[in-house]
Structures are given as C-alpha cells and as structure tokens.
Amino acid sequence: MKLVEKTSEKQRLDSLENIYPVELSAPDITAYAAGNSGVPYYTTLDSGIAGPHAAILALTHGNEICGAITLDTMFRCGLTPTRGKLTLGFNNVAAYAQFDARYPAASRFVDEDMNRVWATERLDGDDQSIELARAREIRPLIDTVDFLLDLHSMQSASPPLMLAGPLAKGHEFASRLKYPETIMCDAGHAAGKRLRDYGDFGDANSPRNALLVEAGQHWAASSGIVSTDSAVCFLQALDMIDAATAKSLSQDTRPAAQRTIEVIDRVTINSDHFQFHQPYTGLEVIPKAGTELGIDGNTPVVTPFDDCVLIMPTRRTWKGQTAVRLGRYVK
Numbered sequence: 001m002k003l004v005e006k007t008s009e010k011q012r013l014d015s016l017e018n019i020y021p022v023e024l025s026a027p028d029i030t031a032y033a034a035g036n037s038g039v040p041y042y043t044t045l046d047s048g049i050a051g052p053h054a055a056i057l058a059l060t061h062g063n064e065i066c067g068a069i070t071l072d073t074m075f076r077c078g079l080t081p082t083r084g085k086l087t088l089g090f091n092n093v094a095a096y097a098q099f100d101a102r103y104p105a106a107s108r109f110v111d112e113d114m115n116r117v118w119a120t121e122r123l124d125g126d127d128q129s130i131e132l133a134r135a136r137e138i139r140p141l142i143d144t145v146d147f148l149l150d151l152h153s154m155q156s157a158s159p160p161l162m163l164a165g166p167l168a169k170g171h172e173f174a175s176r177l178k179y180p181e182t183i184m185c186d187a188g189h190a191a192g193k194r195l196r197d198y199g200d201f202g203d204a205n206s207p208r209n210a211l212l213v214e215a216g217q218h219w220a221a222s223s224g225i226v227s228t229d230s231a232v233c234f235l236q237a238l239d240m241i242d243a244a245t246a247k248s249l250s251q252d253t254r255p256a257a258q259r260t261i262e263v264i265d266r267v268t269i270n271s272d273h274f275q276f277h278q279p280y281t282g283l284e285v286i287p288k289a290g291t292e293l294g295i296d297g298n299t300p301v302v303t304p305f306d307d308c309v310l311i312m313p314t315r316r317t318w319k320g321q322t323a324v325r326l327g328r329y330v331k
Ligand SMILES: [Zn+2]
Pocket: 060, 061, 064, 152, 153
C-alpha cells in the first residue's frame, strides 16, 4: 500500500477511535537512540551491586506516550538502581516517530501490533514487518531480564489496570506492587502473544516475571502520573529504588487495597455492524445475566453471568476485533 493511502486510512480510523483531548505531549526521545546496551533506544543502568535485572519498557504501542514520558522523567532525574541492573527501553520507535497530535491514535504501529508478535514461532519464522524486526532486535536483551514492566495506556477513559496474565506468579507480583487498585488476570489475545507472556514470563516454573500496566486513557494527563507511579512501585517491590527518589517521582495516592478481576469471556465482533447501547468505557459492573450490551448485526450481545465487569470495550468496532472482555471480581 502506498504510504499516502496508508496514512489517510490511519487518519480515518483515528477519527473513529479518538474522542479525547490530547493533554500529554510526546517527548523527544532521540537523545536516547544510541543507548548503551548495544540495542538502539535501550539503556541499562548498572548499580554495580548484585541484584536482579529489571526492565521498564515504553512505546510497545507507538501512540501510548505516557510510557515515554515516564522513561524520559526517570532519565532526567538521574535514576540509578540501588541494586542489580535496570534497563529502560523504548520499543516501537518507528511508530512513535509517526506520532502526530492531530491524529494521535494513528501511530499505534507501522505494519502490525508489536504486542502480538511474541510467540517463538513468529520470532523465529520468516515473516517480515517493522515490528517483527524490532522485536527480533530487542529479544536477546529481553532474554536477560528477570522482571519486566511494560507501560501502556487505553482508548477509553477507564480506571488503570495491572495486567498480571494467567499465572499465579503474575498475580503475586502485581500484589507486591500494591498499585494500581485493579489487577486483571487474563490470558491475552487470540491474535498473538504479548511481550508480557513471552518465553519464561509465561512459564509457571520460571522465577522470571512480567507485568503490563494500562495507565488510563492515552492522552489524559493522569495517565502520565499513573504510568510513572507504576514504574516506581515496580522498583520498590524489587527493592531497587531509594526512598527519596521514589518520593520525588510519585504523585498518585496508593489505594488502601487492591482488587482483582478474573477475565472469564470475551465478545468477538462477527458482523460489519456492531454497536454498544451505552458509551461504556470500562469497569462497569452489569448486575444481571442476560442484560443486552449491544447489537452485532441482528444478534443481541448479552452478559453471560451476573455481576459482569466490562473490560476495555473497544472503539474499533469492526469484524474480528474483540469488542469487550468480560470478567468478575474475585471474592
Ligand atoms: Zn498498548
């Protein structure tokens, strides 16, 4: 597809998806291009003291600028881990280079979603894309990471979520962070494996562990705060940040307690005409099973169980997409 066609298509999709003002501004990250790790845009800060290798990553989706703000803030404050090594890395830099605040949703990726390429068969396979090339470039470094936090944001103005994955070790790690309030346990997407589920991170018998935070709406000022606070809580849980630095970076208040949603089901769109009946944004609880959420062609979409929590309802309501995930608070 010619670049101009691709761009106008992205702008069309952008206008469908984006109804929120852009409150955050995308930082210039070119100063971090060289890095020091041998991988472009990856910098490893070494305390010189024994400890784990942690990584905080941003821009797996090129339009999710809160993560870039967090890493930029951490670099600027001269953060050094108190033990072990900390890698700060920007992932889909090619997509981020296309970020344009006039069409802020358009730069999620260049060729394909970089958070769906992490199955070993795809990484080792013959497919070629900008995102696969970047995943292959960062993979050797990712293979040395013990604890990973991937910083993301969401289409809708939903409260933040920590995606702990399907394994008990993910939930245990998310609980150690004590932030944000809501933990979501899910197995990811049929469309492809996420970075947080890659390799040993998805192996119950490995001590290596990964989390993904959805810090809030892509462009909301609050998402920048939640993203940075999540990163601070991640380093605190690993005992890798000193109290003064943590205090200087933290702005949000810690919840009194966390709660967990277990994802039970998902709604996949089967027609060219899908519509929700309400402007759901996420974490609405629908008390009664059988409540109609929307219509997919001529088929009503109903809640399959009582006290059904709606998770990340999409604005990309076209065929094949997950419209919404359905879960339940764990008692
Ligand atoms: Zn994302």
